[in-house]
Amino acid sequence: MRTQANRRNWGARLVVLVPYLWLFVFFLVPFVIVLKISLSQTALALPPYMPVFDFAAGWAGLMEFTAQLSADSFRLLSSDAIYLLSYLKSLQIAAISTILLLAIGYPIAYGMARAPRSWQPPLVMAVVLPFWTSFLIRIYAWINILQRDGLLNDVLTRLHAIDAPAAWLSSDTAIYIGILYSYLPFMVLPLYAALEKMDETLLEAAADLGCPRWKTFWLVTLPLSLPGVAAGTLLCFIPIVGEFVIPDLLGGSETMMIGQTLWTEFFSNRDWPVASAIAVSLLGLLLVPILFYERLQQRSLEGSR
Amino acid sequence: MKRGASSFNIISAVLGLAFLYLPITILVIYSFNASRLVTIWGGWSLEWYRELLRDDAVLQAAWISLRVAVLSASAATVLGTLAAVALTRMGRFRGRLLFSGMVYAPLVIPEVITGLSLLLLFVALNADRGFWTIVIAHTTLTMCFVAVIVQSRLVSFDRSLEEAAMDLGCPPVKTFLTITLRLIAPAIAAGWMLAFSLSLDDLVIASFTTGPGATTLPIRIYSEVRLGVKPEINAVCTIMIAIVAVGTIAASLIAKSGTARRDRAALGAQV
Numbered sequence: 001m002r003t004q005a006n007r008r009n010w011g012a013r014l015v016v017l018v019p020y021l022w023l024f025v026f027f028l029v030p031f032v033i034v035l036k037i038s039l040s041q042t043a044l045a046l047p048p049y050m051p052v053f054d055f056a057a058g059w060a061g062l063m064e065f066t067a068q069l070s071a072d073s074f075r076l077l078s079s080d081a082i083y084l085l086s087y088l089k090s091l092q093i094a095a096i097s098t099i100l101l102l103a104i105g106y107p108i109a110y111g112m113a114r115a116p117r118s119w120q121p122p123l124v125m126a127v128v129l130p131f132w133t134s135f136l137i138r139i140y141a142w143i144n145i146l147q148r149d150g151l152l153n154d155v156l157t158r159l160h161a162i163d164a165p166a167a168w169l170s171s172d173t174a175i176y177i178g179i180l181y182s183y184l185p186f187m188v189l190p191l192y193a194a195l196e197k198m199d200e201t202l203l204e205a206a207a208d209l210g211c212p213r214w215k216t217f218w219l220v221t222l223p224l225s226l227p228g229v230a231a232g233t234l235l236c237f238i239p240i241v242g243e244f245v246i247p248d249l250l251g252g253s254e255t256m257m258i259g260q261t262l263w264t265e266f267f268s269n270r271d272w273p274v275a276s277a278i279a280v281s282l283l284g285l286l287l288v289p290i291l292f293y294e295r296l297q298q299r300s301l302e303g304s305r
Numbered sequence: 306m307k308r309g310a311s312s313f314n315i316i317s318a319v320l321g322l323a324f325l326y327l328p329i330t331i332l333v334i335y336s337f338n339a340s341r342l343v344t345i346w347g348g349w350s351l352e353w354y355r356e357l358l359r360d361d362a363v364l365q366a367a368w369i370s371l372r373v374a375v376l377s378a379s380a381a382t383v384l385g386t387l388a389a390v391a392l393t394r395m396g397r398f399r400g401r402l403l404f405s406g407m408v409y410a411p412l413v414i415p416e417v418i419t420g421l422s423l424l425l426l427f428v429a430l431n432a433d434r435g436f437w438t439i440v441i442a443h444t445t446l447t448m449c450f451v452a453v454i455v456q457s458r459l460v461s462f463d464r465s466l467e468e469a470a471m472d473l474g475c476p477p478v479k480t481f482l483t484i485t486l487r488l489i490a491p492a493i494a495a496g497w498m499l500a501f502s503l504s505l506d507d508l509v510i511a512s513f514t515t516g517p518g519a520t521t522l523p524i525r526i527y528s529e530v531r532l533g534v535k536p537e538i539n540a541v542c543t544i545m546i547a548i549v550a551v552g553t554i555a556a557s558l559i560a561k562s563g564t565a566r567r568d569r570a571a572l573g574a575q576v
Contacts, residue, residue: 011477011478012395012477015387015390015391015395016387016391016395016398016404018384018387019384019385019387019388019391019404019408019448019452020388020391020400020404020407022384022444022445022448023388023404023407023408023445023448024407026423026426026441026442026444026445027407027410027411027419027445028407029426030422030423030425030426031422033422033425033426033429034418034421034422034425037425104321107313107314107317107321108317108318108321110314110317111313111314111315111317111318111321112318114314115314115318123318125553125557126322126325127321127322127325129550129553130325130326130329132502132549132552132553133329133545133546133549133550134502134505134506134523134542134545134546134549135506135508136506136508136523136526136527136530137329137332137526137542137545137546138328138329140332140526140530140534140538140542141328141329141331141332141542142328143530143534144328144331144332144335144534144539145328145331147533147534149342151331181324181325181328184321184324184325185325188321234413235412235413238413238414238415239413239414239415239416241415242414242415242416242417242418243415244415244416244417244509245508245509245527249530249531259415259417262417262418262421263417266421266513267512272425275421276421276425279417279418279421279422282415282418283414283418286414286415289413290410290413290414293409293412293413294405294406294409294410297405297409297412297453298405298409301392301393301453301456301457301460
């Protein structure tokens, strides 16, 4: 009996330990390394930064290593306006597009949740299906439409809405279109989940008591859907701030979003410490929303027992 | 209250769906365009598909992507399911908060950060970058998606089945294998498919963690797309869309026949 209990204990421990260790090694440790390299200096070497930590050097090596750390990369980030503008642009685009997503996604989710029961699974499927096709393909599809000799200009000139082809691509408008297009399911699905769970007798009660429809929406529907609003907002806002592919393919070259700046520092300038410092400060910027999101997930997945 | 088929609801749903499907539909149609220009319709043609079959670089990239996706999705499904079980069935254990934090964070953390941090880890470990580093990176990202899907299934079903089995003396491992695993099987399958498609789709993390000789399909497509629209790319994309559509429809049919079988079984039990 005792051995069985022991074995069970070990089995249970393994269930926790295996994914725990995996995430520890491949998710948490890398962040510590990023933090460390953001405090290093660029060097013409392989790897292109110094100091390089050497386990063999022992305690003395560690002391020397710490002495060589510097905040130069962070000083550069705060002194050069390029980085600051980049952060501000990312936050601005993320904020505006999240609001737009909410404004577009809410009526869609509401329409889905109010549709007849038998229609709902196909509707959910219809919203999710494009999300299964490649993200890159969906952005690329928009290049076909938005480019100078693309379909949008073609249609608009034929309708005589514009005289000369307009430059839709390489603009903030194109970035917004790409973001709205790619992130819409992430906004609609949490909203739908919240609206669909809602008890409809509440709406009936409000109507019976003479409450006008808009007031019912404002006093009953909206407050009850707030968890969905929060989930959708966070699920969109956080990744959009660090978005790379959409601004890179659809956006212009004037002001880069922070994800592009990180990419350029890393791949073009090969400045690993600055790229790491951007990553660290971006993570710092997003820490509060990420923690909010974690709380929300914990409550919805673990609290419902 | 009537289940509100108000015109506003219908219009917003229809417009929303049109917005979602129109660009993809246009892309698919133009992959069959005989003309090289997007604005000129030159008649139906399979020319770009033929050209594609001759393009060894794209075919090789597709093969690498496919292998990465199968391997990482399978590893992620095992790890993600274990993580979900750990979070729902193991009660409190030391470091639980950190664990759940590590499971949920990758879902929202921008990919550039995850990619950069994993690359720096591989450099610090002095690992050869290429096929396997992409597999590890994708496993790490997608296991969290699997964990969330399986977890939502684990919390929603009736625990009394498991408890009944254990009360009757069924050992926990056997209970898990014969009862729990069967009940969460649809979620595990859905998790695998999501992990597979996320891996097949990923550009950013693969770009950071790749090495010589391991160019995945998205990396290849990205480098072509940066140079402008090409009909061959439309053809690649159409094939990928077709695979996804067939896969999704097949999966939903399998799920449907699964529930039908379960309903029949329940009916049989009543009779």
